Amino acid sequence: MRDREPVTTERIVATAVALLDEGGAHGLTMRRLAGRLAVTATALYWHVKTKDDVLDLAVDRIFGDVPLPAAGADWRDDARGLLREWRLAMLRHPWAPGLIGRPVVGPNVLARTEFLQSALARGGYAGRRLTVITRVLANYVIGSALTEATGRAAPDDDLFEAGLDAIL
Amino acid sequence: MRDREPVTTERIVATAVALLDEGGAHGLTMRRLAGRLAVTATALYWHVKTKDDVLDLAVDRIFGDVPLPAAGADWRDDARGLLREWRLAMLRHPWAPGLIGRPVVGPNVLARTEFLQSALARGGYAGRRLTVITRVLANYVIGSALTEATGRAAPDDDLFEAGLDAIL
């Protein structure tokens, strides 16, 4: 009852991210989420259709922290900088890579993917070659984050960078 | 009560895979699993420590279907053949990529990773370069399977193959 800011979708998502950071996928519960917002669990369903919605929003939310710089001089630096930050954002929220498999693509993820693609296009890639290289890079980042975030492989910035060297 | 074969860990895992195939991560329930085996939910806990154990076993189980050929003449064919089958196994069980993020590595996954690494070693990779290329390839496969299995990207064998061309 300390909590008197109105419940908004934004506050729901922010709190969901906090809960996920604290307890992993296991830590997010509609009831717990509601408790944090000083509201009944059932109240959430006025703002949000389902728990899966909350998960989708939470995943997209953390990609909002990946800086989307203005296109710089060097397209390669632009692309690699984005991929670097992309990976780091997921390592900061280790529950994210496993959830990235959800079918929904949020606006933040979309914007970053498009930035990557346009940087590569400036590098001379086009058509099918552009599609291939974009996918290879994006999938490499996702796979890396997934294995590193769960401790299956120790996070290693240099190794990740060396992998980029091998591709781009 | 039709079911009179004894409950074993193997049967538990096989049934778990079936349940996951039918209903995704959402479809696997200790109670449902037990029902299929004509046994009480609590009986499972004699064979298995926790539901997470079942998930780990199920993930490793499907990698047992990835053929581990004898090392052939062409190391590149060996490596790419394995990666191809690896991806296909995950696409046959779309719940798997998202669960691959669990910390536990089972023996089947381990054996396949080692086969990949040894094929690449035959190709002349060694030391740090070997580590890097192994990771790049494994992470590319995992990332591809993750995005394709959930319909975020349409599965496309040729595109996947073209990605391999760009790396190896």
Next chain:
DNA sequence: ACCTGAACACCGTTCAAGT
């Protein structure tokens, strides 16, 4: 428009008890 309360149909897991 926004929230509560009660209710429904579930969960995973523990533990004493049976055979």
Next chain:
DNA sequence: ACCTGAACACCGTTCAAGT
């Protein structure tokens, strides 16, 4: 050794009702 039954502390979600 292997399984049951009862129990505990939870879940997500719907829906009528309140303000």
